[in-house]
Amino acid sequence: MVRSARESVVTTTSFRQPMLRVDGLVKRFGGFLATDQVSLDVCAGEVHALIGPNGAGKTTLVNQLSGLLAPDAGRIELDGVELTFLPAHRRVAAGLSRCFQLTSVFRQSTVLDNLLMAVQAHAGSSFSLFRPRSAEAALRDGAVALAEQLGLETLLDRIAGALPHATQRQLDVALALAAKPKLLLLDEPMAGMGPDESERMVELIDSLRHRMAILLVEHDMDAVFKLANRITVLVYGRVLTTGSAEEIRNHPQVQEVYLGSEEHESATVHTPARAGT
Amino acid sequence: METKEHSSSRWLVVVVIIALAAFPWAATALGQEFYIGFVRRVLIFSLAATSLNFILGYGGMVALGHAGFVGIGAYAVVILVDAGVTSALVLWTVGMLAAALGAAAIGAISLRTRGVYFIMITLAFAQMLYYVFVSLRTYGGDDGYTLQTRPNLPFGLDGGGESALYWVVLAMVVVVLWAYSRAIDSRFGHALTGIRDNETRMSALGYPVYRLRLVAFTLAGGAAGMAGAMLATHNGYVGPGLMHWTQSATILIMVVLGGTGRRWGGAIGAAVWLLLEEAFKLGTEYWHMPLGLLLIAVALYAPRGVSAMFSSTGAKAWFAARGKAS
Numbered sequence: 001m002v003r004s005a006r007e008s009v010v011t012t013t014s015f016r017q018p019m020l021r022v023d024g025l026v027k028r029f030g031g032f033l034a035t036d037q038v039s040l041d042v043c044a045g046e047v048h049a050l051i052g053p054n055g056a057g058k059t060t061l062v063n064q065l066s067g068l069l070a071p072d073a074g075r076i077e078l079d080g081v082e083l084t085f086l087p088a089h090r091r092v093a094a095g096l097s098r099c100f101q102l103t104s105v106f107r108q109s110t111v112l113d114n115l116l117m118a119v120q121a122h123a124g125s126s127f128s129l130f131r132p133r134s135a136e137a138a139l140r141d142g143a144v145a146l147a148e149q150l151g152l153e154t155l156l157d158r159i160a161g162a163l164p165h166a167t168q169r170q171l172d173v174a175l176a177l178a179a180k181p182k183l184l185l186l187d188e189p190m191a192g193m194g195p196d197e198s199e200r201m202v203e204l205i206d207s208l209r210h211r212m213a214i215l216l217v218e219h220d221m222d223a224v225f226k227l228a229n230r231i232t233v234l235v236y237g238r239v240l241t242t243g244s245a246e247e248i249r250n251h252p253q254v255q256e257v258y259l260g261s262e263e264h265e266s267a268t269v270h271t272p273a274r275a276g277t
Numbered sequence: 278m279e280t281k282e283h284s285s286s287r288w289l290v291v292v293v294i295i296a297l298a299a300f301p302w303a304a305t306a307l308g309q310e311f312y313i314g315f316v317r318r319v320l321i322f323s324l325a326a327t328s329l330n331f332i333l334g335y336g337g338m339v340a341l342g343h344a345g346f347v348g349i350g351a352y353a354v355v356i357l358v359d360a361g362v363t364s365a366l367v368l369w370t371v372g373m374l375a376a377a378l379g380a381a382a383i384g385a386i387s388l389r390t391r392g393v394y395f396i397m398i399t400l401a402f403a404q405m406l407y408y409v410f411v412s413l414r415t416y417g418g419d420d421g422y423t424l425q426t427r428p429n430l431p432f433g434l435d436g437g438g439e440s441a442l443y444w445v446v447l448a449m450v451v452v453v454l455w456a457y458s459r460a461i462d463s464r465f466g467h468a469l470t471g472i473r474d475n476e477t478r479m480s481a482l483g484y485p486v487y488r489l490r491l492v493a494f495t496l497a498g499g500a501a502g503m504a505g506a507m508l509a510t511h512n513g514y515v516g517p518g519l520m521h522w523t524q525s526a527t528i529l530i531m532v533v534l535g536g537t538g539r540r541w542g543g544a545i546g547a548a549v550w551l552l553l554e555e556a557f558k559l560g561t562e563y564w565h566m567p568l569g570l571l572l573i574a575v576a577l578y579a580p581r582g583v584s585a586m587f588s589s590t591g592a593k594a595w596f597a598a599r600g601k602a603s
Contacts, residue, residue, distance in 0.1 A: 066481060092483030104478045106471060117471050120464055121482040127492065132462040179483060 019044045019213035020065075020096075020183045025074030027060055027237075034060040035071065036237040042183060042213040047205065049216045049224045051248075052234035053257070058217045059101060061234070062187050065215070066098045067091045079182055092121070095182035099189060101217075103168045105175065107161030111152055114160050114171055115143035118178035142178075150174045150204070166197035173204065183213045190220040202226055225249070286540075297447055301440035310439060314511070317443045319551050320450045321507045326531040327457055327543035328500035333529070334538030335461060336493045337473030341396045342383070342403030343528050346498040348520025349376040350505025352410055355422045355515045359415075365428035365445070369506040376502020377495050379406075384494035388487060400522055410517040421516025428510055446507050453500055458540060460496075469493055470538075534575055536582025545584045 018041035027035035034057045042048040052058055063069040065076060067088030076083045083091050106114050119142035120126060120133070133139065147153040150170050155163065160171060169189060176184060186205065190198045202223050205214065209227075218224050224231065224245075231248045233240040235257050241248070248254055297316070304312050325347055332338040350372035357368050383402045390398055416422045427442070434441040460466050468489050471479045480486050509515045518524070527550075535546020553571065557564035579586060 068477070068480075087485075088480045089483045089485050092481065098481055100478075100481070104475060104481070106474050106478070108474060113467075117467065117479075118482050120467065121479075121484055126464045126468040126484060126489065128464045129460045129466075130456070130463055132459070133464050133467050134462065136464075175478070175482060 017044070018042065019079055020215065021075075021077040022065070023075045023077070025061070025064060025076070026072045027057075027064060027069065028072050034237050035064065038074070038234070038237070038239055040232050040239065040242060042215050043229075044182070044213050045210055046229045047209050047214045047216055047227045049218060049228035049231045050234060051218065051221075051224060051231060052240075056234040057237040058234055059187060060237075062098065062185055062215075062217055066096065066185055092179050092181075095179070096185065097176040097179040097181035097183070098185035099169075099172045099176050099187060101187040101191060103165070103172050105160045105168055105171050107159075109160055110156065111147065111158050111160055111163070111171060112140075112143055112156040115146050115152075115156075115174060115178070116140065118175040119143050119146065122179050146174050146178055149177070166193050166200070169193070169197075169201065170204070177208075181212055183215065184208065186214060186216045186218070188217055188219060190218060190223050198223060290541075294447075294451060298444070301443050305440070313439045313443050315551075315555065317439075317446050317511055318508075319548050320443075320446050321504050321511060322528070322531065322547040322551060323544035324450045324453060324507075325501050325504035325543075326528050326535065326547040327454055327541075328497040328504070329528050330532045330535070330537060330539075330543035330546075331457060331460070331500075332493050332497045333532055334536075334542060335466060335473065336469045336490060338388070338490065338494065339396050340387075340399040340494075340497075341522065341525050341529060342399035342401075343497075343501055344520045344522070344524035345383070345399075345403030345406045346376040346380055346501035347505035347508065347524070347528075348403075348406055348410065348517070349379045349498075350502030351509040351515045351519055352416065352505075353502070354428075354506045354509040355416050355424070358424055358428065359422070363426075363429050364431070365510060366431045368428050368510070369449070369503055372506025372509075373499045373503040376505065377499030379502075380498020381491065381495040384491050384498070388490050388494060400525070403520055403525055404522055407517050407520045407522070410520065417516070419517065421514055421518070424509065424513045424515075427513065442510065446511070449503065449507065453503065454544065457500070461540060465489070465492070473538075530572065534572070534583060536584035539582060539584045542582050542584045546582065549583055 020040075020042040022038060022040050025035050025038040026033070036057075038057075038061060040048070040050075050058055050061070060069065064071045065083075067083070067086060067090075071084065074084070078091075078094055078096055081094050083094060083096065086094065106117060109117070116133070116139055119139050123139060123142065144153065144156070147156060150173065152167070152170060152174060155167065160168060163171070173186075173189070189201050189205070193201060198220060205216065205227055208214065216224070216227060228245055230242060231245060232242040233248060233251075233254050240253060240257065241251055243251065297320070300316055301313050304310055304316075325343065328346075329340065329343045332340060350369075353372040353375040354368045357371055362368060383399070387395055387398045387402065410416065411419050430441055430445050432445075434445060468479070468484055471482075472484070472486050472489060476486055505519070508519070531546035531550045532543050533546070534550055535544065536542030550568075553568060554564060557567050561567070575582070
């Protein structure tokens with residue numbers, strides 16, 4: 001049922017305006033071209049997956065988009081606003097939010113305090129020095145609402161660092177969602193997860209797609225083929241091709257450089273199962 | 278949990294303030310007026326150490342140049358007294374503002390670095406200040422500068438002698454520490470600890486990390502400057518030795534001893550350190566030795582500082598650890 005809804009999204013996205021537009025991005029580390037003239041766009045309501053072998057420059061690209069790295073050339077635009085040279089925190093204000101490849105939460109704090117930190121960032125100034133934060137009921141309400149959205153409401157008093165890996169991942173996503181982003185950058189959200197946990201993360205991402213544009217960097221091909229409206233393949237810092245899941249699966253060069261014989265098999269094994277539903 | 282601990286510690290704080298306010302009468306009655314000056318010094322260093330704890334314990338900024346800001350505050354007093362200003366309130370306010378300004382300038386550069394580089398650059402700036410005042414002949418250079426008369430205290434307290442200055446210092450320290458305590462629980466304080474725990478995430482959440490840090494650094498510098506201005510008044514003398522890097526290290530040790538990132542860690546650390554220094558000085562000329570041993574003991578057995586043992590959970594953990602060890 002959910003799947004049929006997704007199919008309909010796939011067919012309509014091509015008419016939408018791009019939310020994120022990346023144009024000719026270049027990043028050099030010494031003589032090494034980590035990002036080589038990368039251009040791509042992500043539309044509102046679309047999950048755009050970024051795949052590529054290890055060392056293809058996926059995380060380097062994500063770090064440039066989120067402002068942790070400065071590109072050497074090119075342009076990044078979100079909803080018509082240029083982000084290329086904005087510091088990371090200003091990009092969040094412009095509507096770009098991210099998750100990290102290595103889960104990045106406040107490990108010593110409770111889940112509630114984690115969420116409060118995220119909500120506070122988008123609810124007025126943090127340069128208030130005198131009023132106790134605990135007196136601000138609105139912040140707490142916002143944090144609880146966020147927890148409910150992600151099914152974390154029973155874990156509010158738990159220390160984040162002691163939670164299972166998959167739950168920490170969910171919290172990581174919750175922190176990113178507090179910004180009510182126009183574009184969500186997900187850097188390998190399924191990394192280190194078991195099949196059941198991956199499936200739940202897929203459902204979570206699927207439930208978010210109608211509210212924002214999502215750029216998904218992921219190694220888990222099952223997840224990518226389930227979620228992505230379009231897929232961009234990055235090889236040696238360069239865009240090899242962009243296309244629908246079907247186009248990517250049947251692209252001869254992609255099979256050669258990226259999927260490889262072994263992974264290609266697993267992808268084709270997956271295809272009949274999907275067609276059968 | 279936090280609120281319960283908070284309300285019980287609030288009563289303790291009130292009791293401590295009342296005891297400190299009554300102390301000059303008790304000391305006079307017992308004929309121990311010397312200790313009025315001693316406790317006054319403890320109060321001033323409590324302020325300096327607390328200001329460092331704010332950026333070190335809550336902000337995660339290991340600054341090794343805090344004595345530089347104490348020195349700016351002290352020399353602001355010297356320069357103004359030399360120019361004929363006599364009001365203590367004016368002197369202290371200017372001392373605080375001058376140090377805050379210095380901290381803003383030094384922080385603006387230092388806070389672009391991290392880790393060991395931050396330690397080194399704050400140390401370097403404080404040493405630069407030290408050498409500037411060593412070479413300033415007008416204000417005594419190496420020999421320092423003696424204030425000929427004590428500045429006028431506010432509220433017509435001038436006739437009160439040692440106790441009057443004590444009470445004014447106590448009032449100022451209490452006000453600043455109260456504001457500090459509020460700041461810790463505020464949005465700003467939470468943001469600061471967030472940056473300490475996970476800077477990258479804070480920036481990805483949209484926090485202006487650099488600006489938050491700089492404001493904290495400036496505030497801490499201002500409070501340290503006020504401590505320096507009061508210390509100048511207390512001693513009646515200011516020398517460049519005040520901003521030597523060993524002084525910065527002493528303040529840092531006070532914070533570590535008391536408990537980094539614990540609300541009253543700086544104040545408790547300053548009190549314990551100065552009390553022990555005084556006690557050991559009575560017994561031996563080589564008082565550095567037992568203090569050094571104590572530091573090693575703290576590092577080994579109470580790494581979260583003395584104040585961690587005072588909190589209910591901390592004490593339980595401490596005794597539990599002892600029980601396990603024996």
